[in-house]
Amino acid sequence: MEPLRPSDHIDAEALAAERAESSAExxxxxEASAASAIAQPALxxxxxxxxxxxxxxxxxxxxxxxxxxxxxxxxxxxVPQRSADPNGxxxxxxxxxxxxxxxxxxxxxDTYTSVWFSAIYLLLFVSLIGCIIPRTVHHARALRAAPPxxxxxxxxxxxxRATDAPADVETALEAARAELRRRRYRVERYGDSLSAERxxxxxxxxxxxxxxxxxVLATIGFAGGFxxxxxxxxxxxxxxxxxxxxxxxxxxxxFFDDVRLDPYGLRLDExxxxxxxxxxxxxxQPLDFTATLTEVTGGVERERQLKVNEPLSIAGxxxxxxxxxxxxxxxxxxxxxxVVFDEPVPYLPQDANLTSLGIIKVPQGLDEQxxxxxFLYPSAIQLDSGALSSVFPEPDQPVLTFNAFTGDLxxxxxxSRNAYALDTDGLTPIAGRDAPAEPLVLGLGxxxxxxxxxxxxxxxxxxxxxxxxxxxxxxxxxxxxxSLLVLGGLIVSLFVPRRRLWVVATSxxxxxxxxxxxxxxxxxxxxxxxxxxxADAHSQRLAPTLxx
Amino acid sequence: MENLVAYSLVxxxxxxxxxxxxxxxxTLDLAKRSAAPSAADAAEAARTEAAPVLNASSASAAGAVxxxxxxxxxxxxxxxTSSRASGLDTPGGxxxxxxTRFQRAAVALAALGWLLHLGAVLTRGIAAERxxxxxxxxxxxxxxxxxxxxxxxxxxxxxxxxxxxYISGFTLLSLGIVTTNFYVDVVPTPPPLQSSWLVIHVLVAxxxxxxxxxxxxxxxxxxxxxxxxxxxxxxxRFVHTLPGASALESLAYRVNVxxxxxxxxxxxxxxxxxxxxxxxxxxxxxxxxxxxxxxxxFAGYIHARATRGWRGDRSAWLxxxxxxxxxxxxxxxxxxxxxxxxxxxx
Numbered sequence: 001m002e003p004l005r006p007s008d009h010i011d012a013e014a015l016a017a018e019r020a021e022s023s024a025e026x027x028x029x030x031e032a033s034a035a036s037a038i039a040q041p042a043l044x045x046x047x048x049x050x051x052x053x054x055x056x057x058x059x060x061x062x063x064x065x066x067x068x069x070x071x072x073x074x075x076x077x078x079v080p081q082r083s084a085d086p087n088g089x090x091x092x093x094x095x096x097x098x099x100x101x102x103x104x105x106x107x108x109x110d111t112y113t114s115v116w117f118s119a120i121y122l123l124l125f126v127s128l129i130g131c132i133i134p135r136t137v138h139h140a141r142a143l144r145a146a147p148p149x150x151x152x153x154x155x156x157x158x159x160x161r162a163t164d165a166p167a168d169v170e171t172a173l174e175a176a177r178a179e180l181r182r183r184r185y186r187v188e189r190y191g192d193s194l195s196a197e198r199x200x201x202x203x204x205x206x207x208x209x210x211x212x213x214x215x216v217l218a219t220i221g222f223a224g225g226f227x228x229x230x231x232x233x234x235x236x237x238x239x240x241x242x243x244x245x246x247x248x249x250x251x252x253x254x255f256f257d258d259v260r261l262d263p264y265g266l267r268l269d270e271x272x273x274x275x276x277x278x279x280x281x282x283x284x285q286p287l288d289f290t291a292t293l294t295e296v297t298g299g300v301e302r303e304r305q306l307k308v309n310e311p312l313s314i315a316g317x318x319x320x321x322x323x324x325x326x327x328x329x330x331x332x333x334x335x336x337x338x339v340v341f342d343e344p345v346p347y348l349p350q351d352a353n354l355t356s357l358g359i360i361k362v363p364q365g366l367d368e369q370x371x372x373x374x375f376l377y378p379s380a381i382q383l384d385s386g387a388l389s390s391v392f393p394e395p396d397q398p399v400l401t402f403n404a405f406t407g408d409l410x411x412x413x414x415x416s417r418n419a420y421a422l423d424t425d426g427l428t429p430i431a432g433r434d435a436p437a438e439p440l441v442l443g444l445g446x447x448x449x450x451x452x453x454x455x456x457x458x459x460x461x462x463x464x465x466x467x468x469x470x471x472x473x474x475x476x477x478x479x480x481x482x483s484l485l486v487l488g489g490l491i492v493s494l495f496v497p498r499r500r501l502w503v504v505a506t507s508x509x510x511x512x513x514x515x516x517x518x519x520x521x522x523x524x525x526x527x528x529x530x531x532x533x534x535a536d537a538h539s540q541r542l543a544p545t546l547x548x
Numbered sequence: 549m550e551n552l553v554a555y556s557l558v559x560x561x562x563x564x565x566x567x568x569x570x571x572x573x574x575t576l577d578l579a580k581r582s583a584a585p586s587a588a589d590a591a592e593a594a595r596t597e598a599a600p601v602l603n604a605s606s607a608s609a610a611g612a613v614x615x616x617x618x619x620x621x622x623x624x625x626x627x628x629t630s631s632r633a634s635g636l637d638t639p640g641g642x643x644x645x646x647x648t649r650f651q652r653a654a655v656a657l658a659a660l661g662w663l664l665h666l667g668a669v670l671t672r673g674i675a676a677e678r679x680x681x682x683x684x685x686x687x688x689x690x691x692x693x694x695x696x697x698x699x700x701x702x703x704x705x706x707x708x709x710x711x712x713x714y715i716s717g718f719t720l721l722s723l724g725i726v727t728t729n730f731y732v733d734v735v736p737t738p739p740p741l742q743s744s745w746l747v748i749h750v751l752v753a754x755x756x757x758x759x760x761x762x763x764x765x766x767x768x769x770x771x772x773x774x775x776x777x778x779x780x781x782x783x784x785r786f787v788h789t790l791p792g793a794s795a796l797e798s799l800a801y802r803v804n805v806x807x808x809x810x811x812x813x814x815x816x817x818x819x820x821x822x823x824x825x826x827x828x829x830x831x832x833x834x835x836x837x838x839x840x841x842x843x844x845x846f847a848g849y850i851h852a853r854a855t856r857g858w859r860g861d862r863s864a865w866l867x868x869x870x871x872x873x874x875x876x877x878x879x880x881x882x883x884x885x886x887x888x889x890x891x892x893x894x
Binding site: 008009010011066067069073074076080084085088111276278279286288308309311318471480484486487491494522523 | 813825854
């Protein structure tokens with residue numbers, strides 16, 4: 001039985017021609033009506049629906065949708081995407097406000113979740129499903145069916161050859177059957193001829209490939225909803241607990257429920273970066289980052305190492321090392337010498353030498369609320385201009401500088417504020433460039449006074465922090481399995497040849513006349529050779545019978 | 549180590565020198581073919597799609613003639629994909645001009661150039677103490693070596709020497725561009741690249757690129773050939789010494805599907821690596837987008853080959869567009885698009 005194909009598939013054409021010729025096949029043509037073009041009477045509603053469905057599931061539609069999908073994916077690579085590069089989108093808006101509005105309306109900043117992109121791939125998958133379901137049913141039947149009857153005239157087919165052999169019809173056909181079986185053909189005898197077919201795996205592979213593609217999409221669509229991911233900054237010595245409130249940011253999937261968070265703890269014991277120096281540019285280059293963590297699950301502690309390409313698997317989640325930096329421990333005392341602030345402050349790295357930016361907010365304990373914006377220079381040198389600069393990302397000569405402000409920090413009005421930004425509007429500068437006093441500058445272990453007897457600032461210690469990303473992605477296993485099926489199905493469907501061979505034996509005066517021919521289903525450059533090989537092997541099998 | 553890097557460059561320049569001569573000889577060979585009276589032209593006049601069969605065994609030829617005489621679009625007439633039938637294996641067959649002296653010398657020089665090229669790749673890898681494809685220069689160096697190697701390997705399988713001018717010219721041009729514009733010294737790999745997936749993912753990507761390059765070359769030849777067959781004008785005469793358009797098409801298809809399998813693998817391996825390194829297997833990074841676009845284009849190409857009305861020139865164009873997208877992905881996307889794959893080292 002033929003693999004079922006849309007009516008505009010190239011095989012359908014050859015098939016129709018073959019069918020028109022072969023009287024043996026003509027009786028069966030009802031079985032694969034989709035493959036033969038039949039003139040239809042005027043269409044009713046059902047007729048139109050069937051017409052539309054056939055159009056949607058045709059090869060041409062699939063092809064056009066595939067090419068449309070390729071073209072539709074391009075804009076997403078030209079403009080920044082919200083999902084991958086949100087800051088890029090903000091910047092784009094600032095630089096091209098008018099174009100931004102147009103593109104935003106067209107959902108170009110969310111290309112891959114946009115209505116138009118989704119429409120294309122959903123139509124493609126509907127077309128695909130509409131194509132593979134009937135084909136699967138058909139193939140399941142074909143797998144149990146015998147090879148089709150031998151065509152009346154073999155000489156019109158590929159690799160036709162005829163030879164004479166000194167044997168009788170029965171012996172010749174038995175030998176041919178054995179030879180075909182050895183080559184893993186399915187063999188059926190029709191009169192004095194054999195019809196053989198092999199390569200059913202080609203269609204199986206093709207169907208597996210397409211179904212696995214549907215599987216990938218379905219897995220992402222359904223299982224994706226149960227996933228979540230979140231980010232967290234951990235300073236050396238601190239412990240992160242996997243609970244909703246402890247994340248710095250958290251993105252749940254559609255079906256997420258916080259009972260799904262497996263409770264475990266992670267303590268950062270040490271972060272150890274390794275740097276080299278590029279000999280041509282003199283720039284520092286990161287060679288390796290290693291974070292040593294202690295995992296605490298159910299009261300049991302276990303040491304784990306986290307590297308950039310080596311995420312950790314902990315209780316159904318995957319933990320990635322995203323970034324790192326310094327967290328100076330800063331102690332602030334008020335005029336009376338009482339400690340009002342004492343904690344490590346994660347500083348955000350600004351360049352390759354880890355010049356870093358940090359924000360400190362002290363809302364209570366001082367006479368006024370205090371906000372400070374400061375830089376950390378891990379290996380500080382003073383430039384000719386007087387400005388500081390860091391020359392290496394290791395803390396060889398750590399120096400902190402601060403601009404200080406007093407006033408209402410806006411922390412009391414219940415609106416959540418970004419801990420990594422300080423809005424200086426409405427604040428009074430007390431130390432810094434536009435302030436009465438110079439910026440604060442202090443090395444490790446040093447203490448400086450705040451202006452106006454407000455208190456003191458101490459640079460007590462320098463620790464490191466890592467930012468980690470925690471993922472729970474239930475689609476991973478499914479997508480991986482389906483992807484491997486895609487690859488396997490593809491290889492099988494492209495490289496296993498589906499072919500038919502026929503052997504016809506006719507009794508002659510001094511033996512038997514043998515005719516061979518083949519027919520390819522799909523691309524099969526080796527068919528002619530296969531017919532020749534079969535004929536040769538068959539002759540060899542028949543040769544010994546001549547001698548005995 | 550410093551020395552090895554220098555030797556590697558010397559080998560690149562030597563390979564380029566040898567490729568230049570090979571390119572000239574391949575081109576001269578095409579010119580020489582033009583001068584030779586072409587037996588294929590005679591066959592071309594009577595050529596149906598099935599006509600290449602004429603040069604195969606007499607039995608099958610008889611069958612084909614009968615098929616042609618019958619006039620019906622039989623399966624044989626529609627699909628003369630058999631390599632034996634197309635005369636590609638038989639230098640005296642449909643491509644009647646055998647190896648000219650130019651051609652033999654050109655192939656020998658291409659092989660010599662490739663050995664030098666391979667030496668350059670290996671010394672670069674030894675000097676860097678890692679695989680030699682961690683930045684754009686190295687990727688270009690290795691991918692062109694793969695392309696040339698695939699071409700030379702293909703010669704053992706089929707006589708595709710008519711592609712020599714295209715492949716050697718393309719390799720030469722690419723090597724020139726990567727050594728002058730993309731060159732960077734050996735530097736240690738940054739942490740995100742320190743993974744065994746660098747070996748697998750990028751190696752298979754270079755292999756796929758090599759196959760697509762040859763597939764595109766065959767498709768270009770196919771287009772030239774079918775143009776020449778369609779127009780009665782004289783045109784480029786060497787064209788008539790090429791195999792028929794449908795034989796070129798089926799050869800291009802076989803090369804491109806291998807490339808497609810490698811590309812599919814590259815995509816999957818890349819996703820697995822991305823999951824390890826960036827915490828997600830797919831995030832529509834610019835490079836991922838273009839890998840997807842290329843995959844979709846070649847999937848379209850394979851479907852086009854199976855769609856009535858899309859075989860022939862249209863599918864050939866798709867293969868060429870697909871390979872152009874591969875080149876675009878390597879050059880423009882690497883250099884000008886913002887994304888996570890910013891490892892050009894420039």
